[in-house]
Amino acid sequence: MASMAPRTSLENDRVRTRPRRSARRWSVRHSRLLEAVYDGFSWALEGLAPVARALPPRALEAAFAATEAGVKGVLFDCRMCGQCSLGATGLSCAMSCPKTLRNGPCGGVRPDGYCEIEPEMPCVWLDAWHGAKSMRGGAAIEMAFAPLDHRRHGRSSWMAVIEGDAAPRTLAPARGDQAAARVGAAAPAPGALERQLRSGRFCITAEFNPPDTADADAICARAKPLLEVCDSVNVTDGAGANTHISSIAVCALLARAGYDPVMQVSCRDRNRIAIQGDVLGAAALGIRNVLCLTGDGIGGGDQPEAKPVFDLDCTSLLATLRTLRDESRFLSGTRIDRAPALFLGATANPFAVPAEVEVPRLAKKIDAGARFIQTQFCFDVEAFREFFARFRDRGLDERCHFMVGVGPLASARAARWMRSNIAGIRIPDAVIARLERAADARREGRRICAEIVQQLAEMPGLAGVHIMAFRQEDAVRDIVEDAGLRRLTATA
Numbered sequence: 346m347a348s349m350a351p352r353t354s355l356e357n358d359r360v361r362t363r364p365r366r367s368a369r370r371w372s373v374r375h376s377r378l379l380e381a382v383y384d385g386f387s388w389a390l391e392g393l394a395p396v397a398r399a400l401p402p403r404a405l406e407a408a409f410a411a412t413e414a415g416v417k418g419v420l421f422d423c424r425m426c427g428q429c430s431l432g433a434t435g436l437s438c439a440m441s442c443p444k445t446l447r448n449g450p451c452g453g454v455r456p457d458g459y460c461e462i463e464p465e466m467p468c469v470w471l472d473a474w475h476g477a478k479s480m481r482g483g484a485a486i487e488m489a490f491a492p493l494d495h496r497r498h499g500r501s502s503w504m505a506v507i508e509g510d511a512a513p514r515t516l517a518p519a520r521g522d523q524a525a526a527r528v529g530a531a532a533p534a535p536g537a538l539e540r541q542l543r544s545g546r547f548c549i550t551a552e553f554n555p556p557d558t559a560d561a562d563a564i565c566a567r568a569k570p571l572l573e574v575c576d577s578v579n580v581t582d583g584a585g586a587n588t589h590i591s592s593i594a595v596c597a598l599l600a601r602a603g604y605d606p607v608m609q610v611s612c613r614d615r616n617r618i619a620i621q622g623d624v625l626g627a628a629a630l631g632i633r634n635v636l637c638l639t640g641d642g643i644g645g646g647d648q649p650e651a652k653p654v655f656d657l658d659c660t661s662l663l664a665t666l667r668t669l670r671d672e673s674r675f676l677s678g679t680r681i682d683r684a685p686a687l688f689l690g691a692t693a694n695p696f697a698v699p700a701e702v703e704v705p706r707l708a709k710k711i712d713a714g715a716r717f718i719q720t721q722f723c724f725d726v727e728a729f730r731e732f733f734a735r736f737r738d739r740g741l742d743e744r745c746h747f748m749v750g751v752g753p754l755a756s757a758r759a760a761r762w763m764r765s766n767i768a769g770i771r772i773p774d775a776v777i778a779r780l781e782r783a784a785d786a787r788r789e790g791r792r793i794c795a796e797i798v799q800q801l802a803e804m805p806g807l808a809g810v811h812i813m814a815f816r817q818e819d820a821v822r823d824i825v826e827d828a829g830l831r832r833l834t835a836t837a
C-alpha cells in the first residue's frame with residue numbers, strides 16, 4: 346500500500362477553506378438578495394450607533410470582530426482586511442485572491458476561469474464581476490480601489506459603520522496629463538517614445554530580456570540590434586518570477602547611451618516604500634517610461650519558496666506614480682523637490698478575461714494614469730478585432746496609445762504548449778497546422794508574426810505593436826522587415 350505524504354500547511358489551509366469557497370460562490374450567485382439583507386443590516390447598525398458609542402469601544406470592537414469573522418467567513422470567505430469592499434465587489438471577498446488584489450482580476454486567469462496561482466479555486470475577481478452584475482450598486486466595481494491599510498487587518502468593518510467611516514477608499518481619476526496639472530509648473534518635454542506615439546506613426550517596441558551579467562558593454566551590445574529596428578525596448582522586471590538583473594540598472598545604461606527605454610515595474614517583489622524610491626531614483630537617472638504590472642505568481646519562478654509582496658496592484662501602482670509626478674509628493678505626503686517626468690503604461694490581456702470585464706478593468710487603469718497599453722501575445726487577429734471594437738466603443742483609444750503584443754512561434758509543439766499553459770494565449774488551429782506543414786517551422790513562425798503585424802498596422806485606432814521574442818533579437822529584425830514596417834514608419 347502506498348504511503349501518503351503529510352500535507353503541508355498550505356495544503357491544509359486549502360482543504361479547510363474549500364467549503365468556504367463553495368459558500369462564497371453561493372453568495373455571489375445570490376448577490377442581489379444578500380445585498381438587500383446586508384443593506385438592511387448596515388442601516389440597523391447605523392441606527393444603533395448612538396447606543397453603541399456609549400459602550401466601551403475596545404470591548405465592542407472585540408465582540409464585533411469575532412462575530413464578523415465568523416459570519417462573513419462562512420458567507421463570503423472573508424479575510425477580515427478591516428476595509429470591507431464586499432458591497433462593491435459582487436460579495437466576493439477580494440482578499441481571498443492569492444495576490445490580494447484590490448483591483449482585479451489579474452491577467453493570469455486560466456481559460457476555465459480558475460485562478461493562476463490556485464488552479465482548484467475559481468478566480469475570486471471573475472466571481473466579483475459576475476456577482477456585481479446583479480447588484481443594485483454593482484457599478485461600484487468599476488471604481489479604482491486604494492491600496493490596503495495593513496494596520497486595519499483583523500479589525501471590524503462593522504465598527505467602521507458605527508463610526509461613519511465604512512466606504513472603501515477609492516482612487517480619484519487622473520485629471521490631466523503630466524505635471525502640467527501642477528500650478529505654475531511647466532510640462533516636461535516628452536521623451537522619444539511618447540513623441541513617437543503622439544505623432545500617430547505606427548510604433549514598434551520590443552521586449553528586452555537582458556543577459557545576467559555585470560558587464561555593461563555586453564548588455565548594451567545585446568540591446569543594440571533591437572534598438573536599431575524599434576522605437577524603444579521594454580526591460581523586464583524579474584520576468585516569469587525569475588531572478589534577473591534589475592530593470593532600473595539596465596534602463597539607466599540604455600538611457601545613458603541615448604535611448605528612451607521602458608522600465609517594467611512589478612508589484613510582486615517590492616512594497617510601496619521600495620517602489621516609490623526606485624521610480625524616483627530611476628527618473629533621476631533619465632528613465633521616463635514606466636510599464637506598471639501586477640506581476641506573475643512566484644510558483645512558476647526559480648525561487649517558489651520566496652515571499653510574494655503584492656502590496657500594490659497595477660491600478661494602485663499607477664495612481665501612486667501619478668501622485669509622485671503630478672503632486673510632487675510621495676503617498677505619505679512628504680514633498681519631492683523635483684517631480685519625476687513619467688510616461689506611464691499598463692498591460693492588457695484581451696483573451697484571458699472576457700471583454701465585458703477586461704474593458705472596464707482597463708478603463709480603471711487608464712483612469713489611474715496609464716497613457717500607453719501593451720498586451721499579451723495576439724495570434725488571432727479576428728478575436729482581437731472584436732475586443733478592440735469594445736475598447737473603442739468606450740472611447741478609451743482616445744485616452745491612451747494601444748500597442749498589441751506579438752511574437753514568433755518556434756514550432757507547432759511550442760504553440761500547443763503555449764496554448765495550454767499560458768494564460769490568455771489564443772492560437773487558432775490554422776496557425777498550428779501551418780507550422781506543422783512548414784519545412785522550416787521557425788522561419789514560418791516569423792512569417793506568421795509579420796503577417797499579423799501587417800494586419801494590425803492597418804487597424805484604425807492602434808498605436809503600434811510590441812514584439813516579444815525571448816532572446817531572439819534577430820527574429821525581431823526579420824519580423825519588422827517582413828512586415829514592411831520600416832517603410833510604414835518612414836513614410837507615414
Ligand code: SF4
Binds near residue numbers: 442471
Ligand atoms: S486569477 Fe489572479 S485575480 Fe483571480 S484569484 Fe487568482 S490571483 Fe487573484
